[in-house]
Amino acid sequence: MRLVGTLEENSGGAASCLEASAAPSEQSFDRHVLGRIFLHSAAEAARLGDTIADRLGVDPDEFAALARYLCVDSFVESAGKRELAPEDEELMVRTLLMQNRSADGSVGQWLASIVARRALESNHLWEDLGLATRGDLSKLLLRHFPGLAEKNTRNMRWKKFLYRALCEAEGFSMCPSPTCDSCAEFHICFGDESGPSALARTARNGGAC
Numbered sequence: 380m381r382l383v384g385t386l387e388e389n390s391g392g393a394a395s396c397l398e399a400s401a402a403p404s405e406q407s408f409d410r411h412v413l414g415r416i417f418l419h420s421a422a423e424a425a426r427l428g429d430t431i432a433d434r435l436g437v438d439p440d441e442f443a444a445l446a447r448y449l450c451v452d453s454f455v456e457s458a459g460k461r462e463l464a465p466e467d468e469e470l471m472v473r474t475l476l477m478q479n480r481s482a483d484g485s486v487g488q489w490l491a492s493i494v495a496r497r498a499l500e501s502n503h504l505w506e507d508l509g510l511a512t513r514g515d516l517s518k519l520l521l522r523h524f525p526g527l528a529e530k531n532t533r534n535m536r537w538k539k540f541l542y543r544a545l546c547e548a549e550g551f552s553m554c555p556s557p558t559c560d561s562c563a564e565f566h567i568c569f570g571d572e573s574g575p576s577a578l579a580r581t582a583r584n585g586g587a588c
């Protein structure tokens with residue numbers, strides 16, 4: 380597929396961005412995680428015949444700016460527009476994240492859109508973002524959405540935590556118990572979400588991303 384070729388031809392820029400993460404600055408961390416997210420979504424789009432913008436949950440302007448930030452401008456032409464309107468759930472998570480941004484600026488805005496979109500997928504959130512570890516997602520959320528992420532004092536699964544925060548913000552709860560400790564769903568909200576990344580699993584199984 381042409382997009383796969385484009386990915387291979389142009390991933391050098393993203394790879395450079397990933398290499399830049401060797402420097403332990405906060406900005407290089409942002410570039411590192413956004414580079415991983417971008418490549419993961421581009422590979423997924425190629426596999427599913429979808430647009431990268433749909434997989435990332437960003438509009439064309441955001442996509443173009445993100446591609447420039449990651450030194451992969453040549454993706455812009457093949458990115459396509461979002462073909463599906465965002466679901467209500469996605470818009471609500473995005474709004475929640477935007478309300479808790481640590482700073483104005485593009486990176487937090489991109490991440491709010493991307494995290495909200497990727498939270499619709501079925502795996503652990505860090506896996507569906509294409510990150511290497513859950514720790515990278517924790518760092519990302521604490522860095523860019525501290526007012527929200529710091530409330531996850533008991534290390535709840537991040538996707539569960541976001542949806543629970545959304546419920547509370549709307550003034551209702553779908554929890555079956557008044558306290559987590561006595562809840563039959565404790566293992567769902569707080570179960571281990573570590574393990575090999577989706578990329579590592581796919582590589583181990585010999586499949587394409």
Ligand code: SF4
Pocket residue numbers: 543553554555556557558559560562563564565566568
């Ligand atoms: S463990 Fe139960 S009470 Fe706690 S957040 Fe999950 S569903 Fe709600």
